[in-house]
Amino acid sequence: MRQTQLFTKTSKDNPSDEVSKNAQLLIRAGYIHKEMAGVYSILPLGYRVMEKIIGIVKQEMDAIGGIQMKTSAIQSKEVWEKTNRWSDDVVDNWFKTTLKNGTEVGLSFTNEEAYSNIVKNFVSSYKDLPLYPYDFKTIFRNETRSKSGIMRGREFYWKALYSFSADQEQHDLFYEKAKVAYSNVYKRVGLGDSTYMTFASGGTFSKYSHEFQTVSEAGEDLIYIDEAKGIAINKEVFTDDVLAELGIDKSTVIEKKAIEVGNIFSLGFKFSEPFELTYKTAEGTEVPVFMGSYGIGITRLMGTIVEVLSDEKGIVWPETVAPFKVHLLSLGDTAEQAESIYSQLLANGIEVLFDDRQGVSAGAKFADSDLLGIPHRVVVSDRSLAQGGLEYKQRTSTEATIVSVESLIQQLTA
Ligand code: ATP
Ligand code: MG
Numbered sequence: 001m002r003q004t005q006l007f008t009k010t011s012k013d014n015p016s017d018e019v020s021k022n023a024q025l026l027i028r029a030g031y032i033h034k035e036m037a038g039v040y041s042i043l044p045l046g047y048r049v050m051e052k053i054i055g056i057v058k059q060e061m062d063a064i065g066g067i068q069m070k071t072s073a074i075q076s077k078e079v080w081e082k083t084n085r086w087s088d089d090v091v092d093n094w095f096k097t098t099l100k101n102g103t104e105v106g107l108s109f110t111n112e113e114a115y116s117n118i119v120k121n122f123v124s125s126y127k128d129l130p131l132y133p134y135d136f137k138t139i140f141r142n143e144t145r146s147k148s149g150i151m152r153g154r155e156f157y158w159k160a161l162y163s164f165s166a167d168q169e170q171h172d173l174f175y176e177k178a179k180v181a182y183s184n185v186y187k188r189v190g191l192g193d194s195t196y197m198t199f200a201s202g203g204t205f206s207k208y209s210h211e212f213q214t215v216s217e218a219g220e221d222l223i224y225i226d227e228a229k230g231i232a233i234n235k236e237v238f239t240d241d242v243l244a245e246l247g248i249d250k251s252t253v254i255e256k257k258a259i260e261v262g263n264i265f266s267l268g269f270k271f272s273e274p275f276e277l278t279y280k281t282a283e284g285t286e287v288p289v290f291m292g293s294y295g296i297g298i299t300r301l302m303g304t305i306v307e308v309l310s311d312e313k314g315i316v317w318p319e320t321v322a323p324f325k326v327h328l329l330s331l332g333d334t335a336e337q338a339e340s341i342y343s344q345l346l347a348n349g350i351e352v353l354f355d356d357r358q359g360v361s362a363g364a365k366f367a368d369s370d371l372l373g374i375p376h377r378v379v380v381s382d383r384s385l386a387q388g389g390l391e392y393k394q395r396t397s398t399e400a401t402i403v404s405v406e407s408l409i410q411q412l413t414a
Contacts, residue, residue, distance in 0.1 A: 001324070004353045006030075008043050010368045020218060022303035023149025025315050029371045031323075038154035040147030045372070046302070050157065050321035053128040053298055054136055056188045056320065057159050060181040062173070063070055066134045066161055069412035071114040073138060075106045079117050082274045112271050115162045120277040123239040123289060126166050129279060130174060134161030136298065140198040149217065151259060151303040158299075164272075166279070168205075171266065171290045178264050180293050182212055186261065189301060189316030194308055198223050199242065205268025205290075207236065212296075213258035218307045224253040231258065259304045262296040293355060315373030315393055324353040325412065327374035331362045331381040338380040339389065341405055348409050370395070378408065 003173060008030030017032065020023050023040075028031045031046035042050055054388050056330045058068065074146060080086040086106070086255045088094060095107040107112065115133065123129065136159050143154050150156070163178075165171035179197060186195040191214050200211040211234060213223050222235040233253075235243060243250055272278065272288040280286055302321075330338030335356070353374060354363050363382070369377050379391040384402060392408060393400040403411075 001353055003353060003357055004007055006044060006317075006353075008045065010371055015240050018149060018243065018309075019147055020149035020151065020305040021220070021310065024152060025306055025371070026150065026303070029315055031315075032150060038152065039144060040153060040155075040299075041148055041300075045323045049302055049317065049321055050298060051325075052321040053189060053301055056135075057185055057296055057298065058190075060185050061132075061134050061159070061161055064177045064181045065130075067134045068135065069133050070119070070135050071108070071111055071137065073108050075114060077104045077106065078282070080106065081114050082117075083113055083271060085113065086349060093143060095140045095142055095402075097323065100151060108137065109139060111135070111137070111160045112162065112267065113130075113197055113275075114289070116275040116277050117272040117327045118290040119162075119164055120272075120288075123164065123277065125280050126282055129289065130163060130165040130170050132163050134294075135157060148220065149298075149303050150299045151218070151307070152220070156297060156299045159296045161219040161294040164277075164292070165282075165290045165292070167290055168268075168273045171292055175264065175266065175292055180212065180294075182262055182264065182294075182296070185296065186212060186214070189305060189321050190309060191261070191301075191305065195331070196223065196225060196258070198232040198234045198239055198258075199246065200234040200263065201237050202266065203268070203270065205270070206266035206338050209263060209265040211260050214304050214305050214308060215256045215258050216259050216304065217257055218304075219257035221258050223258045224254055225256060226253050228252065231241035259300070260297075261301050261304055261308070262294075264294045265292060267291040268294055290338055310373070310397075312354055313367075317373045317375060319375045322373070322375050324351045324368060324374050326352045326376045326378055327355065327369050327372065328352050329365045329369060329377065329379045331365065331379060333379045334382065334385065338383060341378070342404055345412075350409070350412050375385055376412065 011028045012031055014024045015027050033041040034044055065196055077086050085091050093109055098104055118401050122208055139158050140155055146152055163174050185191055194213045195212055198211045198213050202208045223232050225232045269288045277289045278286050290297045306315055325394050328342055345352045375394045384391040387402045389402045391400045391403045392403045
């Protein structure tokens with residue numbers, strides 16, 4: 001894509017009404033637009049990042065048997081009354097509205113009821129199980145606090161998968177697979193080193209749930225990590241009993257602030273019972289389906305990557321989620337040569353943002369490039385051409401080298 005076609009522009013100044021690093025950088029670089037506190041529009045560059053993250057999550061969900069669908073955002077009161085979650089006394093973050101005919105409706109703040117209500121129409125026998133539907137969806141929560149940029153939106157985007165199993169044994173098999181798929185997601189988006197699977201509070205059907213927590217000063221949660229054992233525990237379950245059960249000595253753990261980038265939870269019969277989501281076993285008895293839930297905040301994950309990996313010059317995207325692989329900068333009077341290089345990179349299937357702007361100083365182009373955070377920077381200038389090629393530098397390195405177009409393409413497509 002040509003930068004002259006990209007309508008967004010960068011800004012030198014931090015927005016005065018944002019305290020979080022992710023919102024400041026993403027707004028300055030033109031990835032997102034703030035509509036109001038906790039509500040952001042995703043601009044073209046941001047959308048490309050989101051699509052990359054979605055692609056990775058989708059691959060990992062499909063790999064463990066997930067089947068993608070789409071539940072509606074508008075939800076009916078009757079469905080949520082089945083689990084007593086319609087009442088504002090029980091759920092304090094609903095966005096509700098009324099239809100012209102007076103019917104009350106709500107905007108999804110989560111998905112368990114919607115899925116249970118749908119799946120019960122299709123499950124009647126043990127042969128119908130297990131099944132793992134999931135969706136990507138805009139979720140609405142009237143959050144009290146919204147100072148964490150896109151990490152805590154009043155409107156945000158997530159992936160939610162629900163497992164429907166015949167019994168606990170079948171459920172547990174999938175639950176273990178989900179742990180692996182989740183770890184893969186965080187590794188693939190570049191957060192593998194800083195993300196821990198933590199023991200968090202459970203429910204009636206399991207002692208623990210598991211959260212995926214990325215260590216960051218911007219985090220709203222506290223976790224306790226035993227590095228040697230590779231175990232982490234959420235503050236809410238950090239008791240002497242739990243420590244004893246997990247074989248951890250309190251003196252060996254370190255406390256860290258962390259961002260909850262996902263969680264997995266055994267729901268058991270909590271939703272299947274009120275929805276009468278049951279099936280007939282091979283022996284002919286009618287029993288409830290055993291459920292689990294698996295969430296990942298897509299926009300929160302995008303914000304977390306910015307929080308954890310950016311530096312003093314701007315954003316640093318891992319290649320897997322970057323909006324483009326290469327940022328091609330044409331400096332001075334090199335439009336013709338740069339056009340040719342742009343075409344050659346595209347012809348080799350490389351995603352390029354081409355800074356083809358005329359009359360913008362080299363300094364301004366370099367600063368923009370650092371702010372945007374595209375992993376590979378390629379500069380075409382009179383100087384580089386005189387030296388026989390292009391100036392190549394990775395976003396995270398300080399050293400630039402002169403390379404030929406051929407060797408650059410070879411390196412980038414290797
Ligand atoms: P938190 O404890 O941070 O409020 P939660 O436990 O309520 O989150 P879930 O309802 O389990 O979150 O949602 C699943 C995932 O969605 C979370 O792990 C998180 O990554 C993401 N998420 C939750 N709330 C928000 C939000 N307001 N904005 C962006 N992402 C969110
Ligand atoms: Mg939580």
